[in-house]
Amino acid sequence: MLVANSDNLATFVDLKLESMSDSSRPLNFLEHIIEEDLKNGFPQRALRFRFPPEPNGYLHIGHASSICLNFGLGLRYNAPVNLRFDDTNPDKEEQEFVDAIKRDVEWLGYKWDTERYASDYFQQLYDWALVLIKNGKAYVDSQSAEEMAAQKGTPTEPGVESPFRNRSVAENLELFQDMKMGKFQEGKHALRAKIDMSSSNMLMRDPIMYRVLHKAHHRTNTDWCIYPMYDWTHGESDYIEQVSHSLCTLEFAMHRELYDWFLNQVVETNKVRPKQREFARRNLSHTVVSKRKLARLVEEGIVDSWDDPRMPTISGLRRRGYSPEAIRNFADTIGIGKRDNLIDVSLLEFQVRDHLNKVAPRVMGVLDPLKVVITNYPDGEEWLDAENNPGNEDAGYRKVPFSKEIYIEKADFKEEANKKFFRLKLGGEVRLKNAYIIKAESCTKDKDGNIIEVQCTYDPKSKSGSGSEESLRKVKGTLHWVSVSHAVEAEVRLYDRLFTDESPDTHKEKDFMEFVNPSSLEVITGYLEPSLKKAQIGDQVQFQRMGYFCVDPDTTATKLVFNRTVGLRDSWAKISSKQ
Ligand code: ATP
Ligand code: MG
DSSP states (O other), rough: OOOOOOOHHHHHHHHHHHHHHHHTOOOHHHHHHHHHHHHHHOOGGOEEEEEOOSSSSSHHHHHHHHHHHHHHHHHHHHHEEEEEEEEOOOOOOHHHHHHHHHHHHHHOOOSSSSSEEGGOOOHHHHHHHHHHTTTSEEEEEOOHHHHHHHHHOTTBBBBOOOOTTTTOHHHHHHHHHHHTTSOOOSSSSSEEOOOOTOOOOOGGGGGGEEEEEOOOOOBBBBBBBBEEHHHHHHHHHHHHOSSSSSEEEEEGGGGHHHHHHHHHHOTTTTTTOEEEEOOEEEEETOOOOHHHHHHHHHTTTSSSSTTTTSSHHHHHHHTTTTHHHHHHHHHHHOOOOOEEEEEEEHHHHHHHHHHHHHHOEEOOSSSSEEEEEETSSSEEEEEEEEESSSSSSOOOEEEEESSSSEEEGGEEEEEOTTTTTOEEEOEEEEEETTEEEEEEEEEEETTTTTTTEEEEEEEEEGTSSSSTTTOOOOOEEEEEEEEEOOOOEEEEEEOOBBSSSSSSOSSSSSSSSGGGHHHHHHHEEEEEEEGGGGGTTEEEEEEEETEEEOOTTTTTTTTTEEEEOSSSSSSHHHHHHHH
16 A cells, blocks of 8 residues: 555645644554553553664664654653664674664664663573473474474464474473583474464464574674574563563564463563564565665675665665654654555655755756856856855855856757747846856757857846846746856766665565666766865755755765755656656
8 A cells, every 4th residue: 555655745744744743643553552551550660662673784764663663652751762682693693783773773863771682681581491491381392494394284274293392391401401502403403382283373383492503693602502583582582671562563463472472481470561562564665675685785786885875774865865854754754554555755755855955055066067158258257146045044155156168957958949948048048046147149069969069148237136127137047057167076976766666575476676777876977066175975965956965975085976865856756647
């Protein structure tokens, strides 16, 4: 289901923004659950939340929803929120990812209460596993993974009990301890919870709690060669941290029964018993939000890195020039759903544009240059006043150099054009932004017939801001421009959607990689006004009439690199409405 598309975007966002600025905005269904708990006597001071990423990749825009949700609840209820790394799979996890995740959560503007790691609880989890064995609730199964799978049954047929299910407590304890001591190869034994092989919930059919894995862990190194499974770890970690509401995505709904079963084995009466509740995953159109799939884009060289500005990762969006405010507003605007849905990426772009419109200084840059010679302009230069942000008086003015030879965009000139073409045509006039009115007199072509230069005259009395009658004269078009001899060359990276399909990973017969947009990146040379010589990495500007751009970290002392963050309007909406 597509919740909002660009057609109804404006109204949708207006309505939502209105309701957000009102502190009495309607509660989402998770807040309703919390309110109900408070009403039933749960003390507000015992509320506690967590954001629990697995450090197996970089965070993406989907995670941003979960971050905004959990930390948002922390702010609303003045409750602590932990950042917990769910690091139980040494195969995929790395310190690099831990560092990136911390950076991203901080950048989004949130502060966690304490930094936790599931791996810090390995000993406690092991001790609890011993308790389960002693209570006859867990056993060591010595079958192969294939044998166990063959006994699982189907949703309509009960499974078959393992021949090792009724091992004695003593034998189980010994085997489990030997597993921990490293006496067995991988796959030789596993510890399983003894629940119910005929449960209608397949997850309750004696799930595996531990497997042998002879792998070094990024934090515990080789201390352990048995690793706890997600289901066994997650709820118990919530319990150790006394998390009151453990919010996860819908695919865990079926796991809730197991979450509760595992808690029942350890919970003490005077402690908070965590409650798992599920909400819908956030899917964004024209991209994929799964660390595993994003990892493929990096590994197969489709993008340069996890923080490639085309990636929907937080670090990619940051490098692209998206602000934390825009991402938070996006998460808030969409809210929390109960059913999986696909959100059009133009909604995120709307928020980005909205924010940049307020803060980004206006500058001039020509991306596809055509030389214009102003034949009656004297040699030399003059420095004109240019307003930094018409929406913000405090932003002030800067100086831009004007001279006889300037660049304009190729698309802004035609030899002949109809009345609707408000740009420059032979015999026609336009105003140059912050400068003069010019008139196109003639043009020069190369041997292939391409226009390579336009000759114009200017009206010396028409200078913007001079107050003269001519300066107030209205002409239909205003163009941006850059003085040729003062222009600063920069590498400009123009990004487009990473996938051509709205939902690339929902096709049954086709791999999502088949929908990669072959022209998601175009690198060109831009000619920029000289004030940009001093631009610093991360600076954000509006190239007037062209879009919002930011300075990429690839910038060096001798080379400026700009990323196009977003265009001035939604170009995809135009394309799709034409079809
Ligand atoms: P991925 O498949 O991308 O690795 P994941 O769910 O396995 O996603 P985790 O690191 O386990 O990633 O997720 C941390 C938290 O973020 C979990 O609570 C998870 O439910 C939530 N989360 C992950 N993806 C999304 C999403 N697309 N929308 C909302 N929440 C998400
Ligand atoms: Mg995961």
